[in-house]
Amino acid sequence: MSIGMIINLMRNGIFHVFILAAPILLAALIVGLIIAIFQATTSIQEQTLTFVPKILTILGMLALLGGWMSGVLRDYTIRLFEIIPQLVQG
Template sequence: MSIGDITTLLQRGIFEVLLLAAPLLVSALVVGLVVAILQATTSIQEQTLTFVPKVVIILLVLGFLGGWMFSSLGDYTVQLFRMIPSMAR
């Protein structure tokens, strides 16, 4: 296995992690921004007001996209295991 193969393998792994984490992070970011704007306009500074909506939206996104995330990660893992014999040469 050459340096180029290892680099490609690492790039694909990083891309897979970013692809799977992006929907969760973006949804939490959007909800946090909306809650922060609401807190700034109403002068309510309750800590749980920022935490609870983020947890709820992350659970909803996981509920909707969990199947896709699991199958994508499973496909990537199967590809990695199929590459093991060529790495041993």
């Protein structure tokens, strides 16, 4: 197993983490920004006003993109298991 192969595995793993987490984090960021602007304009400083919509947005995004996310993760895992014999051979 060469250093180049290890770096490639690490790069692919980090890339997949970013690809899978980005839509959920982006949606939560947008909802948080909208609620922060609403709170600043109305002077309402209730903590649950930011927490509940973000949680609902995250759950909605997981329900919407869960199939795609599990497919990407499944394909990546299958590719990892397919290269195990190459890693053992050296």
